[in-house]
Amino acid sequence: MNIDISSEFNLDDDVIYLNHAAVAPWPLRTEKAVNAFCRENVTIGSKKYANWLKVESHLKQQLVQLLHAESADEIALVKNTSEALSFVAYGLDWNANDNIVTSDEEFPSNMIPWESLSNQGVSVKKTVLKNASDPTAALIDNIDHNTRLLTISSVQYASGLRVDLERLGVACRQKNVLFCIDAIQSIGAFPVDVQRYQADFMMADGHKWMLGPEGLGVFYCRKQVQKKLKLTQFGWHMVEDMGNYDTPLWSTAQSARRFECGSPNMLSIHALSASLSLLLDIGLDNIEEKVIKRGQYIINKVKQNKHLTLLTNPDEYGNNIIVFKPSNNLTDDLFENLVSQNVVCAKRGGGIRFSPHFYTPFKIIDRAFVLINSFLEASSSKST
Numbered sequence: 001m002n003i004d005i006s007s008e009f010n011l012d013d014d015v016i017y018l019n020h021a022a023v024a025p026w027p028l029r030t031e032k033a034v035n036a037f038c039r040e041n042v043t044i045g046s047k048k049y050a051n052w053l054k055v056e057s058h059l060k061q062q063l064v065q066l067l068h069a070e071s072a073d074e075i076a077l078v079k080n081t082s083e084a085l086s087f088v089a090y091g092l093d094w095n096a097n098d099n100i101v102t103s104d105e106e107f108p109s110n111m112i113p114w115e116s117l118s119n120q121g122v123s124v125k126k127t128v129l130k131n132a133s134d135p136t137a138a139l140i141d142n143i144d145h146n147t148r149l150l151t152i153s154s155v156q157y158a159s160g161l162r163v164d165l166e167r168l169g170v171a172c173r174q175k176n177v178l179f180c181i182d183a184i185q186s187i188g189a190f191p192v193d194v195q196r197y198q199a200d201f202m203m204a205d206g207h208k209w210m211l212g213p214e215g216l217g218v219f220y221c222r223k224q225v226q227k228k229l230k231l232t233q234f235g236w237h238m239v240e241d242m243g244n245y246d247t248p249l250w251s252t253a254q255s256a257r258r259f260e261c262g263s264p265n266m267l268s269i270h271a272l273s274a275s276l277s278l279l280l281d282i283g284l285d286n287i288e289e290k291v292i293k294r295g296q297y298i299i300n301k302v303k304q305n306k307h308l309t310l311l312t313n314p315d316e317y318g319n320n321i322i323v324f325k326p327s328n329n330l331t332d333d334l335f336e337n338l339v340s341q342n343v344v345c346a347k348r349g350g351g352i353r354f355s356p357h358f359y360t361p362f363k364i365i366d367r368a369f370v371l372i373n374s375f376l377e378a379s380s381s382k383s384t
Helices: 028-044 049-067 081-089 112-120 135-141 165-174 223-228 266-282 284-303 331-340 362-383
Strands: 075-078 099-103 123-127 147-153 178-182 201-205 217-221 308-310 322-326 346-348 351-354
Touching: 028 266, 049 075, 049 217, 049 266, 075 081, 081 112, 081 147, 081 178, 081 201, 081 217, 099 112, 099 135, 112 123, 123 135, 135 165, 147 165, 165 178, 217 223, 266 284, 284 308, 284 322, 284 362, 322 331, 322 362, 331 346, 331 351, 331 362
Parallel strands: 099 123, 099 147, 147 178, 178 201
Antiparallel strands: 075 217, 201 217, 308 322, 322 351, 346 351
16 A cells, blocks of 8 residues: 555654654554544544444454454453563463573563562573574573473563564474563564464553554463463453343353453554554555664664664664664763753663654654764763
């Protein structure tokens, strides 16, 4: 589909937005969908609630397409990534001396739920990735006969490192280990395929690369492992006969809806569906190409400046997260300077993190580096 990308976003001209790994701006079509939903609530309330349910169902189908799941029966809408990870952590029937393999670079959401299982005799084996010649192999080598689950971020939030999810999936299946992927830093930026990865669980919030609102995420749970997770939340929405409110008898839904205990977040559902429509219209292969080009453009800019040190290892798969620092160790000062001049970025992994999306103009990146160069020149003058 031929889409004029420039017409889909309306960021202020003075804003240099390079922070999609944190919270992304919304497309204009998302604003339009939210405004229409709000207006409907103001004027007729829930009169057309049946239509809202159709949007919810459509969103799940969009996520099936985005993740390459078998069906919507494997998709649950959740509050956030942490909730989905907790469903897995507190749903599995652990044994004393079980262990979980992960990396030493995980965001707290993919660490705290597992570490909280220590009182059940479960340990977490953190694989050091930074100096590993083959980080994927390092994770696989850390699996032993007590390993029940391997959990990993598809892209590391503070370094941009990407591992080979397909290789990990094959190894986990061969070793009878469950495979869990925190995909918050890749869904919406790169093509994702849960079946090719042989993933048992995958989760992500919608407010980063999916360009949606905070407060709504996706939890993929492979059909064959859903009943391995005991439920920790119960309510009217997670029963099989959801519309029958009067029956004293109930049973758990025979799909991933079993993880949706109560009323759906209809406002965010309308918003995220609109955002995903843009991604799917453009196509994830096209988006990946554009994201990688912008990531490489930033890497080249950093490498061309002798006063900057690249902390992200350029990845064979391409980078959507790039971290660097000034050689004079004034990272905090540089970050504050950039923020004061409307550069929206983050400070992660000991440096400045830039994370452009497919629509980020190259001239925006150029403007950011003009500001960086001005800061470095001024800092150099002060030190002499």
